[in-house]
Amino acid sequence: MRLMVNGAEQEVDSGPLASLLHVLREELDITSPKAGCQQGGCGACTVLVDGKPQRSCLTPLASVEGAMITTVEGLGDAGELTAVQQAFYAKYGAQCGYCTSGMMLAATALIDATNGDGVTRQEIEEVMGGHLCRCTGYVKIIEAVEAASRGETFDLEELRRAGTAGGEETMILDTGGQS
C-alpha cells in the first residue's frame, strides 16, 4: 500500500488493519508519534491526516490510503522551527517531550483553522483537552499555544545565550537521534 507521509510517497507492507502508529514508527522509522496508551486516551500518537489531528493508534492503515499524513518531522521547512515549535521551546511547553509532538500537531491544526485570528484559552482547552501531559501541568503548553496563535516568534539563539548567562547552562539534551 502507498502512503503519503510528510510530502513523500512511501510503500508500506503492513497489513490493512495495522495501526498507522505502528506503520510510522516500526516500518518508516518516524518516531515522533509516541506509543502511549494505544487505546486512544492520551494523544501522544496524534498526527495530522489531511490537516486534521487524528489518533494514529486508532487509525487502521487501510483507512488512510491516499491521505496526506503529517508528523512533526514534516512541519515547516527543513532546519526552521515553526511558530508553534518555537513557542513550545521558548515558553517551556515541553519537559520530557513524550506528549509534545501530539500537542504541537493539535495546536498547529487549531491555529491553522483560525486563519491567524488568535485562539482563546477555552478553545485550546477544548481542542487539546484529550492530550495528556504528565510533566508540565499544562499551563506552559497553553501559554505556548496562545503565543503561537498571536504570531509571536522568538530568537532561539538569544534564548540559548540567555540560558547560559552566569555560567549556568540551560539543559539542552542531545539525544543523538534517539527518541
Next chain:
Amino acid sequence: MTAASTASAEVLIPSSPSEAIEAFGDGDGIVVIGGGTILMPEIVAGRLVPERALLLSRAGLDAIIREGGTVRIGAGTTLEAVAAEAPEPLATAARQLADPEVRRQATLGGNISTISDGDLQAVLLALDATVRHTGSGGERTEPVASYLRRFGGDDERLALEFGFDEPEAGSYTRLDRPHAHPYTYMAVTAVRAGSATKVAAKGASPGCSRLPAVEQALADGASPEDAAARALDDAEPFDDALASAWYRSRVLPTLVARALADL
C-alpha cells in the same frame, strides 16, 4: 469497492451503501469497523483477530437529513457531525463524549452497536428512535430498544440509518469524572414530544433503559420533582469500578429532576 488483503485479514472498503450491504451479506464471519475507536485497541492488542473486516469510512452512510419533522442519521456519521448538526438532546450528548479527535473518528453506528454501553444509546431510547439494518433475511427497521436486546446473540446486523421524530424539546444531564475522557457513569435524557415526556438513563441499571414509572407519573400530572422520585422504580443500581449501587441510587432521582427541569 476496494479490497486490501494480507495473510491475516481481508478488508473490504465499500464506496456506497449498496456496496456495504452486499459486502456484509448475512454478516457471517465479518467484523464491521465504523470509526474503529473501540475496535482498534482490541485489534492492536491481538484480542480481536478479524479474518474479514468491513471498513465503513467511505461507504457514504454519513448523511444527516432533517425534513418534514423527521430526522435520519446514517450509521457511519461521525460524532463530530452529530454534535454539529443533530437536534437536541442528541447534539449535546455527542458533544460531551470523549474529545474532538475521537469524535471526528467515532461513529453513531459504533456507539449504538457496541456492547459496552455507548453513551448515546439511552439518548436514542428517549427519542423512540428506530434503526434500519441489514443482515440475514435482508433489511428491516425496528426500534433501537430491540436492536440493543440483540447483544449477545448471533444475529449479526449492519446498522444503516437511525430515524426519529424531531422532538419539541430535549435535555441531557450527565455526571463526569475529573478526567479528559470520562465515559459517564450516569446520564439522563428527557424528551418532550406531543403531550408525552420520555425519559431514559444510562447507569441506572446495567445497560441503558427507559424509566416508565417516571413517564407515567408525568402523564398522570405529577410535578417533575414527584415524578423524579419514581426513578428508582425501574432501576437496578449496580456496583462497578466507577460508582457503587448505593451512590447510583442516590444520584439517579436528582439527575432525573435536573433533566426534567431543563426541558
